[in-house]
Amino acid sequence: MRTLTRLFRIAGAVLLAVLVVTGCASASAKPSIAVASAYIPQPTTPGTTVAYLEIRNNGPADTLLSAQTSVGGTVQLRAPGARHAGALTMHTVTQIPIAAEAMTRFNPDSFHLLITGAGVMRDGKDITLKLRFANAGTVTILAMVTDPESGGSSYFMN
DSSP states (O other): OHHHHHHHHHHHHHHHHHHHHHTTTOTTOOOSEEEEEEEEEOOSBTTBEEEEEEEEEOSSOEEEEEEEETTOSEEEEEEEEEEETTEEEEEEESOEEEOTTEEEEOOTTSOEEEEESOOOOOTTOEEEEEEEETTTEEEEEEEEEEOGGGTOOOGGGO
């Protein structure tokens, strides 16, 4: 009986060591990317709008590679360009850098998502955004569709 008990202790210690080495024993592990808020103004042109987000990265630097919506359409990653006659121009990019251990805010004068060809989006309803990151993989979030003209949220109120 003592030999069997000793054998179970050794097997338990080996299993614990394997779990620790592979990271499976970490109860406090959490995803490195979290979206603090996401909002989409109700389209004024059918099927065309933008998405603004606050992405918190609790880990090493990452890169947003693409996005999809639950209402279809095409999502382009947009970044600020040069100023022409005082107006800031935007251009489509293939990726958006997400700094390590920092908050990256998507807003009208910075990075944002341009959504075109999408289905119906109604004020007060959520749509799903799937964000694909180079390191964190796919992160699925809910984004509220808002109508600032009728008293709904806007980027500046969030």
